[in-house]
Amino acid sequence: xxxxxxxxxxxxxxxxxxxxxxxxxxxxxxxxxxxxxxxxxxxxxxxxxxxxxxxxxxxxxxxxxxxxxxxxxxxxxxxxxxxxxxxxxxxxxxxxxxxxxxxxxxxxxxxxxxxxxxxxxxxxxxxxxxxxxxxxxxxxxxxxxxxxxxxxxxxxxxxxxxxxxxxxxxxxxxxxxxxxxxxxxxxxxxxxxxxxxxxxxxxxxxxxxxxxxxxxxxxxxxxxxxxxxxxxxxxxxxxxxxxxxxxxxxxxxxxxxxxxxxxxxxxxxxxxxxxxxxxxxxxxxxxxxxxxxxxxxxxxxxxxxxxxxxxxxxxxxxxxxxxxxxxxxxxxxxxxxxxxxxxxxxxxxxxxxxxxxxxxxxxxxxxxxxxxxxxxxxxxxxxxxxxxxxxxxxxxxxxxxxxxxxxxxxxxxxxxxxxxxxxxxxxxxxxxxxxxxxxxxxxxxxxxxxxxxxxxxxxxxxxxxxxxxxxxxxxxxxxxxxxxxxxxxxxxxxxxxxxxxxxxxxxxxxxxxxxxxxxxxxxxxxxxxxxxxxxxxxxxxxxxxxxxxxxxxxxxxxxxxxxxxxxxxxxxxxxxxxxxxxxxx
Numbered sequence: 001x002x003x004x005x006x007x008x009x010x011x012x013x014x015x016x017x018x019x020x021x022x023x024x025x026x027x028x029x030x031x032x033x034x035x036x037x038x039x040x041x042x043x044x045x046x047x048x049x050x051x052x053x054x055x056x057x058x059x060x061x062x063x064x065x066x067x068x069x070x071x072x073x074x075x076x077x078x079x080x081x082x083x084x085x086x087x088x089x090x091x092x093x094x095x096x097x098x099x100x101x102x103x104x105x106x107x108x109x110x111x112x113x114x115x116x117x118x119x120x121x122x123x124x125x126x127x128x129x130x131x132x133x134x135x136x137x138x139x140x141x142x143x144x145x146x147x148x149x150x151x152x153x154x155x156x157x158x159x160x161x162x163x164x165x166x167x168x169x170x171x172x173x174x175x176x177x178x179x180x181x182x183x184x185x186x187x188x189x190x191x192x193x194x195x196x197x198x199x200x201x202x203x204x205x206x207x208x209x210x211x212x213x214x215x216x217x218x219x220x221x222x223x224x225x226x227x228x229x230x231x232x233x234x235x236x237x238x239x240x241x242x243x244x245x246x247x248x249x250x251x252x253x254x255x256x257x258x259x260x261x262x263x264x265x266x267x268x269x270x271x272x273x274x275x276x277x278x279x280x281x282x283x284x285x286x287x288x289x290x291x292x293x294x295x296x297x298x299x300x301x302x303x304x305x306x307x308x309x310x311x312x313x314x315x316x317x318x319x320x321x322x323x324x325x326x327x328x329x330x331x332x333x334x335x336x337x338x339x340x341x342x343x344x345x346x347x348x349x350x351x352x353x354x355x356x357x358x359x360x361x362x363x364x365x366x367x368x369x370x371x372x373x374x375x376x377x378x379x380x381x382x383x384x385x386x387x388x389x390x391x392x393x394x395x396x397x398x399x400x401x402x403x404x405x406x407x408x409x410x411x412x413x414x415x416x417x418x419x420x421x422x423x424x425x426x427x428x429x430x431x432x433x434x435x436x437x438x439x440x441x442x443x444x445x446x447x448x449x450x451x452x453x454x455x456x457x458x459x460x461x462x463x464x465x466x467x468x469x470x471x472x473x474x475x476x477x478x479x480x481x482x483x484x485x486x487x488x489x490x491x492x493x494x495x496x497x498x499x500x501x502x503x504x505x506x507x508x509x510x511x512x513x514x515x516x517x518x519x520x521x522x523x524x525x526x527x528x529x530x531x532x533x534x535x536x537x538x539x540x541x542x543x544x545x546x547x548x549x550x551x552x553x554x555x556x557x558x559x560x561x562x563x564x565x566x567x568x569x570x571x572x573x574x575x576x577x578x579x580x581x582x583x584x585x
Contacts, residue, residue, distance in 0.1 A: 005354035006033035007040040012309075012367025013331040018052045018065030019367060029332040031350045031370065036062055039469045041357075041374035046087040047364035048201060051105065053092050055085050057374035058444065058469045067105060080123055087201045088139040088157070089365075093146075094123070099133035101126045101146055128187055140199035140206065140219070140255075146187065151211055153191040158204060191216070191237060200255030202310040202365050207260070208237060213247040215240045223277035224290030225260045231290055243292065254308035254363070256326075259283045261313055262292050263306045270303040271295075272315055280311035281343045282326035297345045298323060307363030309333055314363050315345060318581065320355040322348045322370060331366045358578065374470050377572030378547045382409075382443040382473060384571065385507040390517050396423060396438060398431040403438055408503045412480045413441045413467065414457070421457040429453070444469040474547055477504070481545040490525035491541070493534040497525075500541055508544045510569035530567050536560045540568070549579045558583045 009031040010019040019028060020036050036042060037056040044055040051065035059082060060075035080102055082094035091105035102123045129146060136147035143157030191208060198207040204220035217226040218237030224230075227240055251263040251270065259276035261284075273292040274284050284295045295315075302318040312326030312333040323345035328334040334341075335348045350370065353359075357372035385406070392404035410419040426434040437450045444467065454464050466472055480486070480501060487499035502524075505512035515526070528537055536557050543549055553561075558580055570576055 003352050005352055006035070007354050007357055007372035008034040008036065008042055009350055009353065009370045010034040010367065011335045012333045012364065013049075014367065016050045016065040016069075017071040018047065018050055018364070020052060020054060020062070020064040020071055022071050027330075027332050028367075029335075029337040031335050031348070031368075033352070034369070034371070038465055039374075039471050040372060041470065042371040043374055044085055045362040045364075045369050045371060046085045046092060046201075047362070047367070048087050048090055048092070048105065049365045051092075052364065053085055053087070053104075055082055056469075057379075076122070080125075084137065086137055086139040088144060089141045089201055091139075091144075093137045093139055093144055095134055095137045099135060099149065101129050101134050101137060103144075126187075136194075136196050138197040138199045138206075139201060141202050141204055141257075143199065143204070143206070143219075144187075145197045145199060145206065147194050147197055151193040151195070152189050153194040153197060153208060154187040154189050155206075156187045190218075198253035198255065200260075200308055202257045203255035203260070203308075205255050205260055206237065207253045207255075209247060209250065215243065215247045215250065221290075223258045223279070224288065225255065225258065225276040227260060227262075227275035227290065227292040229291050240292075244294070252306055254306050254313075256282050256308035256313065256363075257310045259308065259313065260292075261306050261308055261315075263303060268302075270318070272298050272303050272306060274313075278343070280327040281341045282308070282311045282313045284313055284325050284343075284345055286343070295345065305360045307361040307368070309363035309368065310365045312363060312368070313345075314361040314368055316359055316361045316370070318578075320353070320359050322350065322361065324348045324368070333363075333366055333368055335368060358575070377570075377575040378473060378477070379443045379470050381507045381571045383439075385409075385503070386439060386442040390513070391502070391506055396426050396434065398426055398429055398434045401431040403431070403435055405438065405442075406503050406506075408486065408501060409442055411486070412476050413473075414459075418457045418459075422453070425453055425456055440468065444472045477545045477547075480504070481542065488524060491528050491537060492525060493528040493532070493537045496534040498534065498537055498541060500544075504544055508571055510571055511567070513571075530560075530564050532560045532564055533557075536564065540564050543576065543579070547575065549583065553583045 010021065011028045011031045014028050015026045020034055036054050037060060039057055041057040042054055043057050046053050051067035054062040061079040062075055064071045080094065080096050083097050085092060085094040091103055094102045102125050104123050133149040134146050135149050138145040143155050146154045193210045193212065194208050195211045196209045199205060205225050206219045208216045210216065216237040217228055217240050218234040221228065221231055221233050226234055228234060228238060245264045245266050249264045249266055251265050254261045258279045259274055259282045262273045264271055272295045274295050275289055275292045276283050277288050285293055298315055303315045304318050305316040307314040312324065315323045324334040325342045325345045326334065328336060328341050329339045360371055360373045362369040389404045392406055394405050394407040396403045396405060437453050440450050451464060484499060487501050489500050489502040489505065491498045491500060502516065506516050539550055540561060561580055565573060565576055
């Protein structure tokens with residue numbers, strides 16, 4: 001009997017059930033399965049010491065810990081559709097695709113007293129950014145950071161920067177008098193021309209990447225955690241120079257209390273650099289440093305994800321092997337059932353881990369998570385197909401507008417009968433709500449406002465769940481692949497015809513998209529000019545539908561698929577390349 005495999009694991013401090021598990025253990029000494037969302041995937045995790053926010057693949061939000069006084073398993077109703085979330089020592093920030101920024105947590109609880117499942121006011125949109133487009137957020141231990149579309153960086157919180165002159169509260173009147181002596185009331189601009197920012201929920205360090213590819217660091221630097229080459233506090237963010245790689249090769253920066261980690265990728269190889277102090281051993285080096293220094297123990301592991309807690313660190317390799325180091329006394333942050341701290345990265349073996357998924361790590365202040373990231377390449381491609389309205393052949397009419405669509409998507413996802421019923425209902429529906437229903441059909445984008453309409457056309461709650469998100473779309477595309485009669489396009493590979501659906505090529509390949517939107521090109525077939533084996537072309541076409549490659553491919557086929565990928569220009573190539581890397585090994 002094959003063992004049951006799990007997608008997500010958690011361990012460490014759990015006094016307030018912040019690990020997302022219904023257990024009375026105040027700490028979890030070794031990794032145990034975390035079953036939080038029905039589809040088994042987690043888009044992101046963010047945590048304070050006592051609370052955790054989980055973001056699902058369909059934008060669901062589940063809260064756990066003191067923020068709800070328990071471990072909730074039901075997604076919060078009416079939550080904004082967050083693209084990214086982060087946390088300070090007490091509170092959370094989230095940013096939507098549209099660039100709106102919300103806060104929740106301690107401030108939210110003070111205003112609403114307790115979480116109501118249907119209470120929209122639990123998430124508060126930050127007033128001063130309501131009429132602006134925000135592109136990036138970050139949280140330090142006592143600072144919030146927001147980057148606007150024009151590159152302006154604003155902060156609110158602890159007085160780490162010389163621009164902050166007044167002593168006000170990070171959250172205005174909601175914080176204590178003691179905090180008011182240190183923190184500004186309003187968001188204040190500290191930098192311009194910024195593209196991305198990084199910090200950590202127990203860190204007073206800030207890292208910013210500018211639009212002209214410079215790396216700046218500012219804030220507290222007592223332990224050398226800024227990597228500036230000294231231990232001077234940087235009230236004005238200063239440039240970090242002489243990195244052994246280009247700034248645009250930085251993948252991520254994670255910050256703990258004593259240490260900061262940086263993940264770079266050069267020629268597809270991920271390496272981890274560290275700066276700071278060896279106190280609590282979260283540095284991963286044998287001596288203290290105030291410059292980003294390569295962690296030699298991970299040099300040949302090809303790291304793809306990193307995480308930092310207050311005093312512990314994590315790194316995940318391309319082979320989905322997990323390495324941990326740092327403090328392990330008291331809370332079991334490292335996942336070893338012992339009180340021994342670990343100075344250098346050590347492999348942590350997790351039984352029954354499903355290594356077929358794209359995995360990521362997250363370090364909470366006193367706990368750790370290893371989770372399966374949703375394979376969004378498929379979802380993103382069909383989301384873009386919905387938004388672009390290219391090569392459409394049908395329309396939905398609303399009370400106040402219309403939306404052009406691809407009819408085959410509806411035949412595939414809900415069938416012709418339900419499609420006709422949906423048309424009739426949406427004729428009396430506001431366009432904003434109607435488009436949310438159509439988004440669900442295209443790529444499984446779930447929203448509570450869709451449910452009633454989907455039930456009206458005959459879907460049950462279980463069917464709605466099964467068709468939502470990545471897995472629902474993938475299953476329907478797998479069924480579509482087998483429907484030979486509806487295939488309306490042919491690729492000729494060495495005189496062999498390979499049938500395919502034009503809408504799938506349109507969604508997934510930039511080359512075919514360019515071909516199809518050319519009004520002068522109405523042909524229903526094309527020759528394959530890669531001169532590769534027809535069976536290799538079939539394997540590639542199967543991937544476009546399944547988002548998975550066949551197992552045990554021979555080396556020649558893998559090399560041919562690499563060439564095919566470059567020629568046909570996948571819209572979302574990263575996942576395909578990762579699948580090929582697995583086969584190469």
